[in-house]
Amino acid sequence: MTGHARISLAAWGATVLGALVLTPVFSGPFLFISAFLCALVTGVGVLLQNLRTPRIVVPIVQLLVLIELLSLFFLHSTMKFGLLPLKATALEFNSQLVDAMDSINRFSAPLPQDPHLTLFAVSVISATGFLIHVIAVQLRQAAWSGLLLLIMYTVPAATVHGGLPWLLFIPPAIGYIVLLSAEGRSRLSRWGRRISGVSHLDAAEPVEASALGQAGRRIGLTVVAIAALLPALLPTLPEGVIGNGLAGGGTGSGIGASISSTDPMLDMGKNLKRGDNVVALTYKGGPTGGTYLRLTALDLFDGNTWRIAPRSPGNKLNGSDLTPPPGYTGDLSKVQQSSMEIDVTRTFRSQFVPVPYPLHSISLKRDWRYDAGSLDVVSSNGSIVGGKKYKLTSYDLQPTPDQLHDAITTGAPDQYTAVVPQKTPPAIKAKTAEITAAAKDNKFEAAVLIQNWFRSGGGFTYSTQNAKGSGMAALEDFLLNNKEGYCEQFATGMALMARIIGIPSRVGIGFLPGTAGKDGEFTVKMHDMHAWPELYFQGIGWVRFEPTPSARVAATPNWTVASTENPTSPTTAPTNVPTTPGDKETPGIDRPRNDPNLPNDSGTAIVDSGNWFTNGGGKAIAGGLGVLLLLCIPWLVRTLTRRRRFLRPPGRAGAEGLWAEIRDTSRDLGLDWSDISTPRQAGQWLTSKLPEDTHPAVRRLARGIEALRYAGDAGLELDLRDDATAVRQALWSRARARRRWRARLLPPSWRWYLSRGTTEASDLLDEFDLLLARLRSLILPKRAHTS
Numbered sequence: 104m105t106g107h108a109r110i111s112l113a114a115w116g117a118t119v120l121g122a123l124v125l126t127p128v129f130s131g132p133f134l135f136i137s138a139f140l141c142a143l144v145t146g147v148g149v150l151l152q153n154l155r156t157p158r159i160v161v162p163i164v165q166l167l168v169l170i171e172l173l174s175l176f177f178l179h180s181t182m183k184f185g186l187l188p189l190k191a192t193a194l195e196f197n198s199q200l201v202d203a204m205d206s207i208n209r210f211s212a213p214l215p216q217d218p219h220l221t222l223f224a225v226s227v228i229s230a231t232g233f234l235i236h237v238i239a240v241q242l243r244q245a246a247w248s249g250l251l252l253l254i255m256y257t258v259p260a261a262t263v264h265g266g267l268p269w270l271l272f273i274p275p276a277i278g279y280i281v282l283l284s285a286e287g288r289s290r291l292s293r294w295g296r297r298i299s300g301v302s303h304l305d306a307a308e309p310v311e312a313s314a315l316g317q318a319g320r321r322i323g324l325t326v327v328a329i330a331a332l333l334p335a336l337l338p339t340l341p342e343g344v345i346g347n348g349l350a351g352g353g354t355g356s357g358i359g360a361s362i363s364s365t366d367p368m369l370d371m372g373k374n375l376k377r378g379d380n381v382v383a384l385t386y387k388g389g390p391t392g393g394t395y396l397r398l399t400a401l402d403l404f405d406g407n408t409w410r411i412a413p414r415s416p417g418n419k420l421n422g423s424d425l426t427p428p429p430g431y432t433g434d435l436s437k438v439q440q441s442s443m444e445i446d447v448t449r450t451f452r453s454q455f456v457p458v459p460y461p462l463h464s465i466s467l468k469r470d471w472r473y474d475a476g477s478l479d480v481v482s483s484n485g486s487i488v489g490g491k492k493y494k495l496t497s498y499d500l501q502p503t504p505d506q507l508h509d510a511i512t513t514g515a516p517d518q519y520t521a522v523v524p525q526k527t528p529p530a531i532k533a534k535t536a537e538i539t540a541a542a543k544d545n546k547f548e549a550a551v552l553i554q555n556w557f558r559s560g561g562g563f564t565y566s567t568q569n570a571k572g573s574g575m576a577a578l579e580d581f582l583l584n585n586k587e588g589y590c591e592q593f594a595t596g597m598a599l600m601a602r603i604i605g606i607p608s609r610v611g612i613g614f615l616p617g618t619a620g621k622d623g624e625f626t627v628k629m630h631d632m633h634a635w636p637e638l639y640f641q642g643i644g645w646v647r648f649e650p651t652p653s654a655r656v657a658a659t660p661n662w663t664v665a666s667t668e669n670p671t672s673p674t675t676a677p678t679n680v681p682t683t684p685g686d687k688e689t690p691g692i693d694r695p696r697n698d699p700n701l702p703n704d705s706g707t708a709i710v711d712s713g714n715w716f717t718n719g720g721g722k723a724i725a726g727g728l729g730v731l732l733l734l735c736i737p738w739l740v741r742t743l744t745r746r747r748r749f750l751r752p753p754g755r756a757g758a759e760g761l762w763a764e765i766r767d768t769s770r771d772l773g774l775d776w777s778d779i780s781t782p783r784q785a786g787q788w789l790t791s792k793l794p795e796d797t798h799p800a801v802r803r804l805a806r807g808i809e810a811l812r813y814a815g816d817a818g819l820e821l822d823l824r825d826d827a828t829a830v831r832q833a834l835w836s837r838a839r840a841r842r843r844w845r846a847r848l849l850p851p852s853w854r855w856y857l858s859r860g861t862t863e864a865s866d867l868l869d870e871f872d873l874l875l876a877r878l879r880s881l882i883l884p885k886r887a888h889t890s
Contacts, residue, residue, distance in 0.1 A: 107240055108149050113285035114239045114248070115145045117278030118232035121252040124275060128259045129224040130485055131216040137228035140172050144229070148236055162237045169229055177222045199223070216485040231255060239282060249279045367399055367455070367612045368409055368591060371632050380630040383451040383614065388443040389459065390499055393616025393625050395647065396445075398455035399479040400637060402517070402609040404602075406524035406575045409595055409610050412517070417472035417481065420465060426475045428461035428498065429516055430644030439499045449490045451629070456480035456488050457614060459497040460645070466494045476517060477609075502643050502662045507547040510640035512606060520607040520639065527603070528579050535600045546606050550638055550648060551663050553600050557593055557650035558659070562586055565593075565654040590651045594634040597650040607639035611647065615656065734848070741767070741850045753822040755811050761827035762808045765789075768831050771846035772838040782809040789830065797833040800826040 119138045126134065144165050151161045174181075174188035177199070181191040203223035231251050239245040252275045386396075403412035418426070427435055440463055447457070458465065462478045465471075473480045482488070515521035538556050542549035557563055567589045578599060581592045594610045601608040612634050617627035633656070637645045649659045748764045751757035762782070769776040774792060777785070786805025790798045804826040811821070835843060 107152050109285045110240050110245065110282070111145050111149050111152075111236060113282040114235045114245075115141055115232065117248070117252060117275075117282040118228065118235055120274035120278030121231070121255045122228045124255055124259055124272075125224060125228070129220060131221050133221045133224040133228070136176065136221070137225045137232075140169065140176070140225065140229045141232035143172060144169050144233060145236060148240065152240075158241055162233075162241055165233060165236070169233055173222070173226060173229065176225070177218070196222075200226070217487075228255075235282075245282050245285075248282065252279050367411070368401060368610070368634065371591065371612055371634060380628050381450045382448050382626055383629050383631070384445055384447045384457060384627050385624055386443050386445040386617075386627070387622075387624050389441045389497075389625075393619060394441075394443075394459045394497075395611075395613060395616060395633075395635070396457040396627065397460045397479065397611050397613035398453060398457055399481070399613075400477045400609045400611050400645075402477070402519045404522065404524060404595075404599070406526045408574060409598075412519040414474055414476075417474050417483070419483075420468050420471045420473060420480070422464075422466070422468060424464050425462055425473055425478060428478065428500070428644045429476055430639060430641065431461075431500070432642045435498065440496050441499050442494070442496050444492070444494050446492045447488050447490065452487045452489050454482040454485065454487060456491075456493070457627075458495055460611070460647075461498045461500065463496040463498055465496075467491070500644075502640075502646060504547070504662055506643060507640055507646065507662060508545060510547065510642055512546055512639065512641050515607040516639055517607075520609050521602060521605075523599070523602045524575065526575055527599070528575070530583055531579055531599070532603055534582060535603045538600070539604055546604070547640065549604050550601060550606060553597055554648050554650045554659060554663060557597060558652050563588075563593070563652055565589060565652045590634040590655060593650045593652075594636050597648060598636040598638075601636065601638050609637050609645070611635050611637050737849055738847060741771075741852065749824055749827070753820050753824075758808055758811050758821065758823050761823050762804070765804070765827060765830055765834075767850070767852040768834050768846075770852045771850040772834055773842055773851075774834075782806075782812065793830070793833045793837065797829055800829040804830060 118141050119134075122134055122137055147168050148161055148165050151164060156164075170188060173196075174192050178188065178192050178195050179185065181188075181195045183189050183191075199219040199222050202219040203217075235248040235251055238248045238251075255275065384396075399411060401409040401411055403410045441459070443459070445457065456465070456467065456471065456479075458478075458480055460478060462473070462480070465473075465480060467480065470482055470484050470486055471480055472483045535553070539549035539552050542552055564587045566587050568587075578592070578596055581588050582596050598608040598610050613632070614627045615631040615633045617625040617631050619625055633651070636648050636650065638648055639645055646662065647660055648663055649656055744767075745764055748757075748760035751760050766776050769789075777788070780788065782805045786801050789801045789805070793801060804823050807821050807823050807826075838846070
């Protein structure tokens with residue numbers, strides 16, 4: 104096989120292996136299509152080179168072939184005569200990429216299996232493969248192609264929520280090492296027979312380490328180390344350095360928003376804080392005054408995040424009624440039902456369908472399923488609900504306070520909703536017991552007490568500026584300290600407290616009822632997204648509570664009114680006044696118009712101007728301290744090194760350390776210390792630089808080092824610390840003040856430590872090479888040469 108063909112195949116393999124890191128980001132057969140297109144482009148390049156085509160022509164032809172293949176696979180209907188990609192193809196390609204970028208900015212990974220996203224992924228991977236081929240084969244600089252592989256790895260590593268599986272790091276590293284080995288083999292072969300024996304083992308040991316293997320391992324291990332460290336550091340950078348990630352939701356001019364099945368809570372927060380306040384859906388019908396529309400319920404809390412618990416594939420929607428509401432034991436035939444018609448805009452990209460709870464029936468079929476435990480409707484093939492229009496009926500369950508007061512919870516309906524994480528702080532448990540003490544062990548009364556504590560008695564403030572999330576540490580800080588957050592913190596805080604007192608709970612994600620308009624139509628926007636706790640009561644099922652303060656939601660549900668008139672019991676008067684169709688807004692549900700903590704209708708958050716510290720002063724101080732700390736590292740290393748050298752006991756190591764300290768001090772003060780001079784020559788040079796009263800100390804120091812080096816075991820107990828101290832002080836006294844300050848803050852000898860670290864790292868790689876060579880010699884003995 105020719106050298107260029109070997110490198111071409113290695114470049115194709117490196118591209119495919121590097122593209123594996125994108126599998127947690129994109130869905131569908133994008134990887135197989137990309138591998139096929141890259142193989143065709145690579146084959147064209149190998150064929151042209153075998154035909155002795157001029158080097159500059161090869162990449163041009165490959166690029167044209169790539170454009171033709173992408174057009175045939177994805178944009179065939181726009182090609183003239185079905186073969187030529189012209190203006191219409193280019194416009195459609197641009198439109199598809201714009202849609203793909205919008206989806207990437209709005210969705211959390213993994214992205215849905217949409218055609219424009221598949222086109223985007225295939226285009227990126229194919230273009231990367233083309234560039235790797237050009238760099239490695241045409242320009243003969245295979246090492247630089249590693250940057251492209253590194254970028255493919257670091258982007259998902261820095262943006263996929265929860266991080267990438269560590270096993271996905273191995274394929275790109277292997278692909279890069281294979282490409283380097285192929286390029287190195289081809290380069291060496293142009294000089295004749297490959298070099299086959301580089302070793303610093305003693306001659307008695309018949310072990311060789313391949314020169315090519317040594318080079319490959321050095322470069323490979325270096326790149327692997329960089330690729331491992333860089334993604335680990337990227338997520339710690341401030342937001343905006345590398346963008347908002349795949350979950351997006353930035354403050355740009357894009358339209359739309361999304362909720363993914365991976366982390367709905369995360370996406371809701373991004374849409375509330377930074378997303379555009381576009382219309383998500385409109386609906387007609389339902390209860391007077393509007394209704395909450397739920398997307399899904401988060402029932403698994405591991406102490407870090409609230410997520411959807413593992414589920415079965417779900418039940419197919421075929422037009423028939425759904426299963427009864429979980430936990431409800433009454434006669435459903437006597438429960439009033441409401442009919443609704445919902446029209447979801449194309450700007451709302453979600454695999455979950457917004458529906459009221461509990462749902463009775465829905466017109467969606469085929470690619471949609473529902474979960475019997477949560478009664479949420481979700482896509483079965485990754486498609487989105489944007490652009491869908493559907494009809495449904497739901498139960499209008501209205502439990503009374505007396506029913507909830509008398510309900511007895513005998514156990515959780517599943518294995519997740521009653522679990523209190525082991526690392527729940529005792530302070531949260533103690534606070535929960537304090538708040539619910541007046542309930543006298545009645546679960547409903549305790550739940551209302553918790554709700555009222557959040558809304559009025561606990562001193563909480565609603566604000567979307569809380570970015571700490573809903574993990575245990577963030578909840579403890581929210582509940583006991585700062586008491587400022589938005590619906591995510593209020594909902595998850597009450598759900599955790601409910602579990603602590605023995606009430607199964609989960610967190611609902613969805614929309615507030617929205618704003619009533621003409622002809623009985625309600626408009627729901629993205630800033631109407633909301634989270635609330637759902638508590639389980641035996642015989643009634645899952646019941647919604649509302650702990651979020653009135654700055655966001657003016658009223659609590661009617662059923663959360665205490666059943667007794669005891670002043671120690673919680674009471675909340677129902678203030679949710681229903682509206683008639685045509686009213687401008689829904690009192691008690693929509694957020695106040697002048698709420699300073701919520702984004703306005705333009706999608707821009709209205710926040711307090713703050714002071715100089717919160718408006719960047721604190722970050723500037725922290726950055727300055729960080730820079731100062733970095734600048735102090737050379738001084739700190741030199742100080743600790745000098746201290747260690749003078750603390751060593753008399754002997755060979757101690758004397759050599761003192762001699763090295765005089766060398767470093769000389770270099771720090773700008774003196775030209777020679778590495779090739781003997782101790783006697785260095786001593787003579789020092790006497791020429793120092794006053795006469797220090798010459799005896801210089802001679803004793805130089806002769807002591809000379810004796811230790813060349814006179815065997817003579818003078819092993821020689822203590823040279825006093826002489827070294829005198830010489831060092833004399834060197835400092837002879838230097839100018841500016842030179843002394845420079846030697847303190849940025850000693851030039853610092854460069855020597857960096858060089859030493861590089862040498863030691865190289866020695867470590869040498870030992871690694873020799874270890875592999877020994878193992879190879881044991882496993883594969885050398886074959887005897889025949890004459």
